[in-house]
Amino acid sequence: MSLNIGVLAIQGDVNENISSTETALKELGISGTVNGVKTTEEISHLDGLIIPGGESTTIGQLSLVNRSLKTIKEKIENGMPVFGICAGMIILSKTANDRVVGKTNQPLLDLLDIKLERNSFGRQKESFEADICMNSINIPKFNGVFIRAPSISEAGPDVEVLAKFDNKIIAVKKQNIIATAFHPELTKDVSLHKYFVNLIKKSKN
Ligand code: GLN
Numbered sequence: 729m730s731l732n733i734g735v736l737a738i739q740g741d742v743n744e745n746i747s748s749t750e751t752a753l754k755e756l757g758i759s760g761t762v763n764g765v766k767t768t769e770e771i772s773h774l775d776g777l778i779i780p781g782g783e784s785t786t787i788g789q790l791s792l793v794n795r796s797l798k799t800i801k802e803k804i805e806n807g808m809p810v811f812g813i814c815a816g817m818i819i820l821s822k823t824a825n826d827r828v829v830g831k832t833n834q835p836l837l838d839l840l841d842i843k844l845e846r847n848s849f850g851r852q853k854e855s856f857e858a859d860i861c862m863n864s865i866n867i868p869k870f871n872g873v874f875i876r877a878p879s880i881s882e883a884g885p886d887v888e889v890l891a892k893f894d895n896k897i898i899a900v901k902k903q904n905i906i907a908t909a910f911h912p913e914l915t916k917d918v919s920l921h922k923y924f925v926n927l928i929k930k931s932k933n
Pocket residue numbers: 780781782783784785813814815816818846847875876877878
């Protein structure tokens with residue numbers, strides 16, 4: 729069995745996620761390919777998808793226009809694992825407000841019942857790194873890179889909180905969906921990408 733993993737390649741941290749996922753596959757000894765994807769055709773063949781960090785309004789709007797957003801939603805609803813990172817977490821959410829400008833009416837997948845605040849820790853120049861603890865998925869220490877990161881103020885009953893920072897929820901899981909406000913692809917540590925690859929492998933069994 730070979731896993732077909734995609735990274736949504738509209739805008740953002742595409743190559744970094746391809747490379748982290750390839751390393752994760754290699755370290756786990758699991759066979760698979762990782763490619764940037766953007767068309768409905770490419771997405772329809774995937775076993776798992778990463779929606780990378782970048783600019784959620786751009787990624788959402790362009791994937792709405794090329795109709796891939798609809799295919800992504802259907803695939804996830806049918807059980808395909810997805811990993812939403814920063815802007816990807818925003819796109820998976822039900823409602824997103826910007827800390828400064830408020831409601832933005834951007835296209836969202838409405839798959840995670842979370843109330844989310846964009847740019848929750850400030851602007852680009854307020855980017856920072858912090859140690860994050862995700863004990864429930866056996867990752868007790870992870871270097872979280874936060875760049876104009878969102879946070880979650882409320883999570884619905886079916887959403888598991890994986891981590892908090894500064895009293896704000898910054899990593900969640902719901903069945904085959906995981907989402908982090910920080911960027912694991914910008915560190916050498918591939919444990920979150922490995923966790924995601926294992927989720928994909930399990931979904932295929
Ligand atoms: N602040 C960005 C947004 O709202 C996300 C930033 C990121 O993905 N690093 O889309």
